[in-house]
Amino acid sequence: MAELRALVAVKRVIDFAVKIRVKPDRTGVVTDGVKHSMNPFCEIAVEEAVRLKEKKLVKEIIAVSCGPAQCQETIRTALAMGADRGIHVEVPAAEADRLGPLQVARVLAKLAEKEKVDLVLLGKQAIDDDCNQTGQMTAGFLDWPQGTFASQVTLEGDKVKVEREIDGGLETLRLKLPAVVTADLRLNEPRYATLPNIMGAGPKASASGNGSADVAPMEAGCRRLGQGQPCEPWPPVCRKPRRRRLR
């Protein structure tokens, strides 16, 4: 029916139940070996994309994550929830600390143009930095309309109706596609990434990516725009499951 394509950005963050410890040299928090998982708001964004696909309003969902090799786990979870393809923008672990909303927004904007998507979905903010900026900056770079803090998303032809949660209550906007939407808590309840789907999401790709996004330190500003090179897309979900239905 529709030919819409969606890009969903997911972030790998420290699990919300873990107690954070500051590093002894005070340069950040301890992340080695600490339990990480997908940002809860990103899960909600992926779930929304999958629901739109189930309603046959979206044809293809691409999950993207920027960061070190372990981000592949997060992309795998997104694939298991229902995304079709995954893109991992590999950033070496040493530089990953300097990766902020500005850099990620730049990467997402480039990818959205390259993949010719109609809808970019993100979580409203990440639970580690609580920046609440990436979605908005992405829309700014692309010069697309944005519907943030979405608690309801309805696709209507070439427009998307977004009900937003704002300070005074609820606000409804109608945006012309292509657009950027960020998910708030009450948008939906994400499904579980069950084992059959994780198995179908393919084996873990090796840690070596085919390129890396150029991460500019905050000070370099916008001059580095255009040098980001995402690596090859994830192997598509094509492994035929060797399973039988029972009962």
Added chain:
Amino acid sequence: MLLPLAKLSCPAYQCFHALKIKKDYLPLCATRWSSTSVVPRITTHYTVCPRDKDKRWEGVNMERFAEEADVVIVGAGPAGLSAAIRLKQLATKQEKDIRVCLVEKAAQIGAHTLSGACLDPRGFEELFPDWKEKGAPLNTPVTEDRFGILTEKYRIPVPILPGLPMNNHGNYIVRLGHLVSWMGEQAESLGVEVYPGYAAAEVLFHEDGSVKGVATNDVGIQKDGAPKTTFERGLELHAKVTIFAEGCHGHLAKQLYKKFDLRANCEPQTYGIGLKEVGLDYQNPYLSPFREFQRWKHHPSIQPTLEGGKRIAYGARALNEGGLQSIPKLTFPGGLLIGCSPGFMNVPKIKGTHTAMKSGILAAESIFNQLTSENLQSKTTGLHVTEYEDNLKKSWVWKELYTVRNIRPSCHGILGVYGGMIYTGIFYWIFRGMEPWTLKHKGSDSDQLKPAKDCTPIEYPKPDGQISFDLLSSVALSGTNHEHDQPAHLTLKDDSIPVNRNLSIYDGPEQRFCPAGVYEFVPLEQGDGFRLQINAQNCVHCKTCDIKDPSQNINWVVPEGGGGPAYNGM
């Protein structure tokens, strides 16, 4: 007895009659509740309240998919990972292809691993002779050993002579969680399919009674037992052989002991809780292992080492102390048990990791031989790998456990630990454990508690916040969490027993022995009396409650995968 007619039409009798009819249509767990209506309903898990009789589950699709593998391993601890790695090493060497799947309830490998740990590298070196080049995290060799007996204020040093089990020469201090994580990476690079975050919840059987495999847990069930919109069934994993490596007191192993009567010829297992270490065969129901541990830290010989330090982590786990006498039958049609699940810990040495790894290696070798043998004939669809138990009995694991088998039981005598030390000195150090007799244990840990009226309550000092701490802040450090809207995984066979028996006779020992504060007796909202409140989200999966409950009413089952503690290198 003749009833006057008037009685039959009285409202009370009519009401009672109506209730009797209604009982047939109520779901099973509600029936239990209404029959003893003063007991608030606690257990809603589907293992206790079956779903096929529950109206809320009508029309829900209960179909399950299945995947076929050659070997399925439950549990990615040292034993499970050793077995997986050895299977793949053999397969690569002999150019055969076998599919090995490993499921683990923790969200990442190593997150539920807790140990001292002072590793005897013997088992590990058999798996990875080149571990140094590969960069395994064994970084701290032991340089010095000290052993002492603590009295209330003083410490009596005890010499460790070479040859005693406590001698640690050649061993390494490791963070077992990190070592297990490293082994997980090695397993994946060898081609093992590792699935953390998925718990094996059910054992599956063929028609001939042999083990067919396991099924992972269902997800998306509400706290009261009703299905959510996100409900999905688990996946069935079928295998020719299933290896159960769940660690100490595994819940699937518990079912297997019953089904195949594996404990017919061995003693009940006895346990300790690693906090470290408080034996679980204590008798005073007022004892709290957690608070004993806090008190221990204040001992004059321990406190100086800890002063100025910062508490960064906390965890707890039961461990087996039964030794050779408590090892059950290890194999059954379709599967076998390895690691701390049957329990190969060398108690006086306080080490079980090396024997667990060796048991995994032996299991893998025995299974591989059977799987690749050309004239394989099996009476049952699931393979019965009896060679594993025979090989284990011929290996150094058995020899080691045999020589130390009497040390722990010798501490049960009148002289207590001193008697044990004298016994060790004579029969182990001099005679190398060759004495012809085997001492028995006292019985299972749950039977050891004396009624509360025969014991005195223990006054524990308040935690000072520098060296000793309160329970809840410690639990927060374990990083434990579970999806809150799921049935409590600490199930009770009978909801009325905690108050009627445990509280009234033993003053509710579960509120003391749980190292995570899961069990609380809170006053009823109306009227006098108490009810048991289960804070399942705090659980750190230590299994102490399943072991020590004097009524053996608590049955620990696995919660939704991914939940539980988030240990980092513990």
